[in-house]
Amino acid sequence: MAAGGKEGRAAAEPEAAVVEEPRSFKDLGVTDVLCEACDQLGWKMPTKIQVEAIPVALQGRDIIGLAETGSGKTGAFALPILQALLETPQRLFALVLTPTRELAFQISEQFEALGSSIGVHSTVIVGGIDTMSQSLALAKKPHVIIATPGRLVDHLENTKGFNLRALKFLVMDEADRILNMDFETEVDKILKVIPRDRKTFLFSATxxxxxxxxxxxxxxxxxxxxxxxKYQTVEKLQQYYIFIPSKFKDSYLVYILNELAGNSFMIFCSTCNNTQRTALLLRNLGFTAIPLHGQMSQNKRLGSLNKFKAKARSILLATDVASRGLDIPHVDVVINFDIPTHSKDYIHRVGRTARAGRSGKSITFVTQYDVELFQRIEHLIGKKLPAFPMQEEEVMMLTERVAEAQRLARMELREQGEKKRSRNDDDDTEEAIGVRNKVAGGKKKKRKAF
Structure with missing residues (x-):
C-alpha cells in the first residue's frame, strides 16, 4: 500500500479509546438536528461501537473500528461525517468504500435518512449499472459518494472533470473483505489521488x-x-445443527421450512448455481422463495432484496454476497444449507438473524463430507451446538414429492442456461456482423481512393 507518510507508519499500535457509558446520542456530542434524525429512524440508544467511535471522531481523530456484523457501524461513521458537513458545507465531502453493491445501497439509504433534514445528497457508484448515468450523478457533485473500489477507479480514470482532490473524509467499511476480494490495487490507486490531509475511518470485523x-x-x-x-455470536441466537446424508439435503430443507412455517428464512448456498436450483425447487413445492447471487443483474438483485425486506417473500436464498453488512431486520431463521468453507463466514451468516436485541435461530446442515468444517466452526465460536430435533420418518415421506420438484428445477435451469447462451450467441453474431461491415466499408473506401 502506498501513501500515508512517516506519521502513518509510526502508528503501528493505535491507542485505544476509553469512553464512559453515555445514555444518548446527545451525550456523545451529536448535534440536535442529527439527534432528531436518529430518533426518527428509531435509534433510541447508541450501540457499543457508536459509543466508542463517535466522540473520538468528533474530536477529529482517525479511527480503526473493530466490530462484529450488525453492531451499528454505519451510524458510527455517518453521524460524525454529517456533523462535520454541517459545520463546513462542501460538495464531494466524503467517500465510503464498501466491498459489495448491496452494502453500498444500504449505506446510501442511511446517509439519506440521517441527512434528509439538512439536504444531504449521496451517490452510489458500483458495477452492474450504466456508467453514463453515474457520470452525470458525479457531475452534480454529491456530498457523499458510496462506492465499490473497482467502479470508482474506472470513473477516476475515465470520467472527465471528476476528481476527489477536495475530499475531507475517507471511510473503508468491511475493510477485511475489500482486501480479501483482491481490491488492493484499486485501493492503492484511490489513496494516491485523494488528499493526505483528510480524516480516515477504517472499519473491519477482523x-x-x-x-x-x-x-x-x-x-x-x-x-x-x-x-x-474474539469471534462470537449473539446471545439471543439459538444455534443448531442437523447431521444428514448428502443425498437427502433437499428433503430435510423442505421438512424444516414446513416445521418452522410462518417465519422468514435466509438460506445460504455455496454457489450461484445451487442458489438458483434450490430457489426453483422450493417454488415448485409452493414456497415463496427468491434467489440473490452474483450472476443476477443489479436490478434483479435489488428487486429480490426489496421483496424480502417488504415481506412479500418469506424465503431468501443467497450466496455469501448477502452474509455481511446487509441489514434486514426481520430474519427469523438462518439456514446454512451448504456449510461455509471459511469458519468466519459462519459468524457473518448467522449474524443476519437475532439483530438489535431480537431472538433468532440458525440451523447448519452437516453431511458426511462436512464434519471437519463443522468442527472448525465449533472451535471458533467456542461451543458445541445441539442437534435440531427431527422426525426422520416424516422427512422420508417427503422424498417422492421433492424428487419430482428436483426434476422440474433441473429442466428449468437447463432452459434458463439455453436462453442465456442463445442471447450471448445473438450478441456475438451482431458483433461479428458489425465488424464485417466495418471491414467491408474500409475496403470499399480504399478501392475508391485508388
Missing part, C-alpha cells in the same frame, strides 16, 4: 495482516475502537 498494512498506509495516529476482540 484485524488481518492486510488490514494492518492498510492501516499503516492510510491512517495517521489512529484510535482503536474495538467492541469485540
Amino acid at each position: 484485524m488481518t495482516k492486510k488490514v494492518q498494512k492498510l492501516q499503516r498506509a492510510a491512517l495517521k495516529n489512529p484510535v482503536k475502537c474495538a467492541v469485540s476482540s
Whole structure:
C-alpha cells in the first residue's frame, strides 16, 4: 500500500479509546438536528461501537473500528461525517468504500435518512449499472459518494472533470473483505489521488495482516475502537445443527421450512448455481422463495432484496454476497444449507438473524463430507451446538414429492442456461456482423481512393 507518510507508519499500535457509558446520542456530542434524525429512524440508544467511535471522531481523530456484523457501524461513521458537513458545507465531502453493491445501497439509504433534514445528497457508484448515468450523478457533485473500489477507479480514470482532490473524509467499511476480494490495487490507486490531509475511518470485523498494512498506509495516529476482540455470536441466537446424508439435503430443507412455517428464512448456498436450483425447487413445492447471487443483474438483485425486506417473500436464498453488512431486520431463521468453507463466514451468516436485541435461530446442515468444517466452526465460536430435533420418518415421506420438484428445477435451469447462451450467441453474431461491415466499408473506401 502506498501513501500515508512517516506519521502513518509510526502508528503501528493505535491507542485505544476509553469512553464512559453515555445514555444518548446527545451525550456523545451529536448535534440536535442529527439527534432528531436518529430518533426518527428509531435509534433510541447508541450501540457499543457508536459509543466508542463517535466522540473520538468528533474530536477529529482517525479511527480503526473493530466490530462484529450488525453492531451499528454505519451510524458510527455517518453521524460524525454529517456533523462535520454541517459545520463546513462542501460538495464531494466524503467517500465510503464498501466491498459489495448491496452494502453500498444500504449505506446510501442511511446517509439519506440521517441527512434528509439538512439536504444531504449521496451517490452510489458500483458495477452492474450504466456508467453514463453515474457520470452525470458525479457531475452534480454529491456530498457523499458510496462506492465499490473497482467502479470508482474506472470513473477516476475515465470520467472527465471528476476528481476527489477536495475530499475531507475517507471511510473503508468491511475493510477485511475489500482486501480479501483482491481490491488492493484499486485501493492503492484511490489513496494516491485523494488528499493526505483528510480524516480516515477504517472499519473491519477482523484485524488481518492486510488490514494492518492498510492501516499503516492510510491512517495517521489512529484510535482503536474495538467492541469485540474474539469471534462470537449473539446471545439471543439459538444455534443448531442437523447431521444428514448428502443425498437427502433437499428433503430435510423442505421438512424444516414446513416445521418452522410462518417465519422468514435466509438460506445460504455455496454457489450461484445451487442458489438458483434450490430457489426453483422450493417454488415448485409452493414456497415463496427468491434467489440473490452474483450472476443476477443489479436490478434483479435489488428487486429480490426489496421483496424480502417488504415481506412479500418469506424465503431468501443467497450466496455469501448477502452474509455481511446487509441489514434486514426481520430474519427469523438462518439456514446454512451448504456449510461455509471459511469458519468466519459462519459468524457473518448467522449474524443476519437475532439483530438489535431480537431472538433468532440458525440451523447448519452437516453431511458426511462436512464434519471437519463443522468442527472448525465449533472451535471458533467456542461451543458445541445441539442437534435440531427431527422426525426422520416424516422427512422420508417427503422424498417422492421433492424428487419430482428436483426434476422440474433441473429442466428449468437447463432452459434458463439455453436462453442465456442463445442471447450471448445473438450478441456475438451482431458483433461479428458489425465488424464485417466495418471491414467491408474500409475496403470499399480504399478501392475508391485508388
